[in-house]
Amino acid sequence: xxxxxxxxxxxxxxxxxxxxxxxxxxxxxxxxxxxxxxxxxxxxxxxxxxxxxxxxxxxxxxxxxxxxxxxxxxxxxxxxxxxxxxxxxxxxxxxxxxxxxxxxxxxxxxxxxxxxxxxxxxxxxxxxxxxxxxxxxxxxxxxxxxxxxxxxxxxxxxxxxxxxxxxxxxxxxxxxxxxxxxxxxxxxxxxxxxxxxxxxxxxxxxxxxxxxxxxxxxxxxxxxxxxxxxxxxxxxxxxxxxxxxxxxxxxxxxxxxxxxxxxxxxxxxxxxxxxxxxxxxxxxxxxxxxxxxxxxxxxxxxxxxxxxxxxxxxxxxxxxxxxx
Amino acid sequence: xxxxxxxxxxxxxxxxxxxxxxxxxxxxxxxxxxxxxxxxxxxxxxxxxxxxxxxxxxxxxxxxxxxxxxxxxxxxxxxxxxxxxxxxxxxxxxxxxxxxxxxxxxxxxxxxxxxxxxxxxxxxxxxxxxxxxxxxxxxxxxxxxxxxxxxxxxxxxxxxxxxxxxxxxxxxxxxxxxxxxxxxxxxxxxxxxxxxxxxxxxxxxxxxxxxxxxxxxxxxxxxxxxxxxxxxxxxxxxxxxxxxxxxxxxxxxxxxxxxxxxxxxxxxxxxxxxxxxxxxxxxxxxxxxxxxxxxxxxxxxxxxxxxxxxxxxxxxxxxxxxxxxxxxxxxxxxxxxxxxxxxxxxxxxxxxxxxxxxxxxxxxxxxxxxxxxxxxxxxxxxxxxxxxxxxx
Numbered sequence: 001x002x003x004x005x006x007x008x009x010x011x012x013x014x015x016x017x018x019x020x021x022x023x024x025x026x027x028x029x030x031x032x033x034x035x036x037x038x039x040x041x042x043x044x045x046x047x048x049x050x051x052x053x054x055x056x057x058x059x060x061x062x063x064x065x066x067x068x069x070x071x072x073x074x075x076x077x078x079x080x081x082x083x084x085x086x087x088x089x090x091x092x093x094x095x096x097x098x099x100x101x102x103x104x105x106x107x108x109x110x111x112x113x114x115x116x117x118x119x120x121x122x123x124x125x126x127x128x129x130x131x132x133x134x135x136x137x138x139x140x141x142x143x144x145x146x147x148x149x150x151x152x153x154x155x156x157x158x159x160x161x162x163x164x165x166x167x168x169x170x171x172x173x174x175x176x177x178x179x180x181x182x183x184x185x186x187x188x189x190x191x192x193x194x195x196x197x198x199x200x201x202x203x204x205x206x207x208x209x210x211x212x213x214x215x216x217x218x219x220x221x222x223x224x225x226x227x228x229x230x231x232x233x234x235x236x237x238x239x240x241x242x243x244x245x246x247x248x249x250x251x252x253x254x255x256x257x258x259x260x261x262x263x264x265x266x267x268x269x270x271x272x273x274x275x276x277x278x279x280x281x282x283x284x285x286x287x288x289x290x291x292x293x294x295x296x297x298x299x300x301x302x303x304x305x306x307x308x309x310x311x312x313x314x315x316x317x318x319x320x321x322x323x324x
Numbered sequence: 325x326x327x328x329x330x331x332x333x334x335x336x337x338x339x340x341x342x343x344x345x346x347x348x349x350x351x352x353x354x355x356x357x358x359x360x361x362x363x364x365x366x367x368x369x370x371x372x373x374x375x376x377x378x379x380x381x382x383x384x385x386x387x388x389x390x391x392x393x394x395x396x397x398x399x400x401x402x403x404x405x406x407x408x409x410x411x412x413x414x415x416x417x418x419x420x421x422x423x424x425x426x427x428x429x430x431x432x433x434x435x436x437x438x439x440x441x442x443x444x445x446x447x448x449x450x451x452x453x454x455x456x457x458x459x460x461x462x463x464x465x466x467x468x469x470x471x472x473x474x475x476x477x478x479x480x481x482x483x484x485x486x487x488x489x490x491x492x493x494x495x496x497x498x499x500x501x502x503x504x505x506x507x508x509x510x511x512x513x514x515x516x517x518x519x520x521x522x523x524x525x526x527x528x529x530x531x532x533x534x535x536x537x538x539x540x541x542x543x544x545x546x547x548x549x550x551x552x553x554x555x556x557x558x559x560x561x562x563x564x565x566x567x568x569x570x571x572x573x574x575x576x577x578x579x580x581x582x583x584x585x586x587x588x589x590x591x592x593x594x595x596x597x598x599x600x601x602x603x604x605x606x607x608x609x610x611x612x613x614x615x616x617x618x619x620x621x622x623x624x625x626x627x628x629x630x631x632x633x634x635x636x637x638x639x640x641x642x643x644x645x646x647x648x649x650x651x652x653x654x655x656x657x658x659x660x661x662x663x664x665x666x667x668x669x670x671x672x673x674x675x676x677x678x679x680x681x682x683x684x685x686x687x688x689x690x691x692x693x694x695x696x697x698x699x700x701x702x703x704x705x706x707x708x709x710x711x712x713x714x715x716x
Contacts, residue, residue: 021343021579052583156342158452158477206374206697208343240653241646249642250634250654260620261662262630262637267654269614270661276693303663307583 004228004297005323009040011197012136013189014151014227017160018201019211023232026306027201027299028153029056030315034323035149036079037316042149043072043080043135047128050153053081056312072135072147080147082135086124087117089131097178125166126183133186136195154198157215164190164198164222193225201230202288202296204281213291230322231285231296238274247271297322325573325603326684327709331357333573333603335464335566337474340577341584345608347372348697349577349689350475351379352705354407358391359706361402362470365463366409369456369477374697376409384411388463399703408469417455420462425555452477457563464566573603578675580610580668588678605681606709607672609691611664618669619662631655 008014008031016028025046032044046053057075070092072080087108094104107113117123138146154160167187174180190196198219202212212229219226240246253264260266289295299318306315330336330353338350347370354366365388376382381389388408396405419436426432435441453476460474566572574595578584595602613619620626635651668688676686689708694701 019343020341203343207347207370207372210373238653238657239649240657241649245642246638246645246650246654249638249645250650253637253641257630257637258633259626259630260615261627261655261658262634262651263615263658266613266615266661267634267658270657271654273614273661273693274657280693303660305582305667 003324005034005038005320008197008199008227008323009035009038009149012145012148012150012195013132013197014149015154015160015164015196015198016152016201017154017157017198017215019203019208020156022201022203022208023306024156024201025050025052025056025153026312026315027199027230027232027319028151029053029312030306030319031199032079032081032151033057033076033312033316034319035151036076039078040149041078041080041147042151043082043147044151044153045072045082045084045132045135046153047084047155048086048124051083053083053153055308056306057081057309084128084131086127089127090117090123093127093130122166122169125163126170126186128163129167129186129190130182133182133189136189137185157211161215161218161222164219164224168222191223191225197225197227199227199230201232203233204231204284204288206284209284209288212288216292228294228323229288229292229296230319231288231298233301234285234298235274235277235281235301237278238271240271240275243271243275325682327604327687327711330573330575330603331360331362331471333471334571335460335472335474335569335573336603337476337567337572337574338577339476339574341579344577344579346577347375347475348702348705349575349606349608350473351375351409352702352709353575354409354471354473355399355702356706356710357471357473358396358405358407359399359401361405363404363406363468364408364471364473365469366407366473366475367412367456367459367463368409368475369412369452370475372697378698378702379407379409381409384409386410386413386416395699399699412452412456412459414452414455417459421458421555421559457567458559461559461563461566568599568601570601573601575603576605576679578605578607580607580664580671582667582671582674585671585674585678588675592679602679602681604685604687605675605679607668607675607686607688610668610672610688611661612690613662613665619665621666622659622663627655627659630658 014031016024016031018024028044028046032042035042044053044057054075057079069082070088072082074080091104091108094107095101098104132150132152135147135150136145140146155163167183167190170179170183171187174183198215200212200215200219202208216226216229247268250264251268255264257263285296285298297319299315299322302311302314302318304314305311336350336353338346338353340346347368350366350368351372354364357364368384373383376384379391380395381391388410391407391409393406396407418441422432422435426435456474456476460472463469463472576591578588592602631651634655635647638645638650639647672686672688679686687709689705692701692704
C-alpha cells in the first residue's frame with residue numbers, strides 16, 4: 001500500500017462530500033471496503049435520514065435494523081457501519097453528561113423540546129460532529145484507537161459546509177462551560193489535517209466541477225484539510241485506432257450485418273457518442289486539474305451500477321487503482 | 325397533461341434528487357414558454373454559469389435578469405414573450421424578510437447582529453427550502469410574470485421542501501420556547517406549577533450540560549426572531565396554499581436510476597397526500613438506441629459474430645485500418661450502448677407503472693454527448709420534450 005491510499009488510511013476521519021448525484025455514498029462505502037481489505041478497521045458512517053449503507057454493503061438484509069443502534073454494526077471483516085441520527089446522538093450525549101439514562105430519555109421525549117429542536121439551528125451539525133469526535137477518541141483497553149478510520153458519507157456541498165462551519169460559530173459565541181470545552185475538541189480534530197481530511201467527489205461535468213472548486217475554497221477558509229478530488233463516473237476512452245477514418249469507412253459499408261451490433265448506423269452512432277462524451281469529460285477533468293494543480297483521481301463509470309455489495313467491491317478495486 | 329399544457333400553469337416547480345438536471349430542465353421550460361409569448365421568470369438555486377452565458381443574462385444574481393430580446397427572437401420567440409432568471413440566495417431572502425417584518429430598526433439590527441443568524445441562516449432547519457418558497461411568494465404577489473418556474477433545492481427526499489414552512493412555523497407554540505424566551509415572566513406568574521413541568525426540568529438540565537451561555541445565545545436568537553414569527557406563520561400558510569393551487573404544477577425530473585425508480589411510488593403517494601398536482605415527468609439523460617426497435621439482448625455469441633463480420637467488412641473496404649481493433653472497439657461501443665438503453669427502458673417502465681400519469685405526460689430526454697448548456701443544447705432538449713421539429 002503506497003501513495004495516496006496510504007496517506008488517506010493514516011488519517012482518522014475522512015469526510016466524503018460533493019454535489020448531489022456524484023456518487024458520494026458509493027465512494028464512501030467503497031473506501032470503507034478498501035480500507036478494511038488493507039487491514040484497517042473502519043466504520044463507514046451515514047448521517048440523518050440516509051439509510052442505504054445496509055443495502056449497499058450487506059449481501060443479506062440485516063436481521064436488526066442498524067437504525068437505532070449506537071454502536072457501529074459489523075458487516076464484514078474489519079468493516080462496520082453506523083447510521084448517525086442527531087436525535088439519538090443527543091440522547092447519548094445527555095446520558096454521558098447526566099449519567100442517568102432515564103433523564104436523557106425524558107428530555108428527548110419532551111414534546112415541546114421536540115418542537116424546539118425541530119427548528120433550532122446548528123445543533124444537529126454540532127451533535128453529529130460531537131459523536132464523530134467521540135468515535136474518533138475511543139480507545140481499546142490494550143491501547144490504540146477503537147476506530148482507526150472513520151469514513152463519513154457527509155451531506156452534499158451546501159449542508160456539508162454548514163456541518164464544518166458550526167464549531168467556529170459556536171466558538172465565536174460561547175466562551176466557557178462544557179459546550180465550549182467539547183466544541184474546542186471537535187474543532188481541534190476537524191482542523192488537524194494529520195487526522196481529518198475532506199474528500200470531494202465530483203463528476204467530469206460542468207456543474208459538479210464548478211461546485212467542487214467552490215467547495216475546496218470554502219473548506220480551506222475553514223482551516224480544514226483537503227484530500228485529492230475523486231472524479232467519479234469517468235467514461236472509458238474508446239480504443240478506436242484512426243477514429244475518423246475508421247468511422248468514415250464503416251459509414252460507407254453496405255447493409256446486411258448479421259446483428260444490430262454490427263449495423264453501420266448503430267456502431268457509428270454509438271462510437272460518435274462515446275468519443276464526444278470522452279472529449280467533453282476530458283475537458284472538465286483538465287479544467288479541474290488546472291484549477292487545483294493536481295490531477296483528479298479518476299474512477300471509471302461502472303456500467304452495472306453500484307447498488308449492492310458486488311458493485312461496491314468493483315468500485316473499491318477501481319478506487320485502489322485510482323489512489324495508487 | 326401534455327407538455328404544452330404544463331406551460332399554462334402560473335407556477336411550475338421542478339423537483340427531483342440532486343444531479344438529475346433539474347436546473348437545465350427548468351431553463352428549458354422557461355425558454356419554451358417565452359417562445360410561446362409568455363412573460364417568464366426562472367428561479368434557480370444553482371450558480372449555473374454556462375447556462376447564464378447561454379441565456380446571455382450575465383452571472384445570475386438575487387435580482388431577476390432579462391434574457392436579451394435578440395436571443396429570444398433568434399429562437400423564434402413570439403412578440404411579447406420574455407424570459408428572466410434569478411438565483412436564489414438564502415441569506416438575502418431572510419434579510420429581506422427581516423427588513424419587511426421587523427417592527428423597528430432596533431429590532432432589525434438586533435437580528436442582523438446576532439452571530440447565530442449571521443452564520444447559520446443556511447443551517448436553520450429547512451432554510452434553503454423555506455427561502456425558495458418565500459421568494460416564490462414575493463414574486464408571485466408582484467404579478468409581473470405569466471409563469472414562474474421554480475427550480476427547487478436538491479433534497480435527498482424530493483419533497484423535503486414542502487415541510488420547511490411547516491417546520492419553521494411549527495415551533496412557535498410550545499412551552500419550552502416560551503421558557504427560553506421569557507423564563508422570568510413564566511416563572512414569576514405561576515412559578516410552582518411551571519417549575520414542576522417537564523419543560524422547566526429540561527431547561528435546567530440543558531443548562532447544566534451546555535452551559536448557560538449557549539442557551540442565552542440561542543434564546544437571544546429566538547427572541548430576536550420572536551416578533552417575526554407570527555409573520556412567518558402567515559407566510560408559511562400562504563406558500564402552502566399557492567403550492568396546492570390548481571394553477572401550480574409540479575414536474576418531476578428523474579435520472580435513469582433504478583433505485584430512484586423504485587422509490588417513485590412512495591413519492592407519488594406523498595404528492596397525492598399533500599394535494600399537489602404532478603403534471604408530468606421528465607426522464608432526463610436517457611441513453612438512446614440509435615436504430616429502430618428495441619436494443620438487442622446481451623449475447624456474447626451475437627457480439628462475436630458481429631465483430632467478425634465488421635472486421636471482414638472493414639478489411640475489405642480499407643486495408644490500411646487495423647480492422648480487428650476497429651471492429652472490437654466499435655462492437656464494444658454498440659454493446660455498451662445497448663446495455664444502457666436496456667437499463668433505461670426498465671427504469672422507464674418502472675416509473676410508468678409507479679406514477680399513474682397519462683402517457684403523454686411522460687417524456688424522455690436523451691443524454692447528449694455535447695454540452696447542453698448552450699442555447700442550441702437547450703433548444704434540442706425543448707424539441708425532445710415538446711416534440712417540435714420546426715424551429716431550432
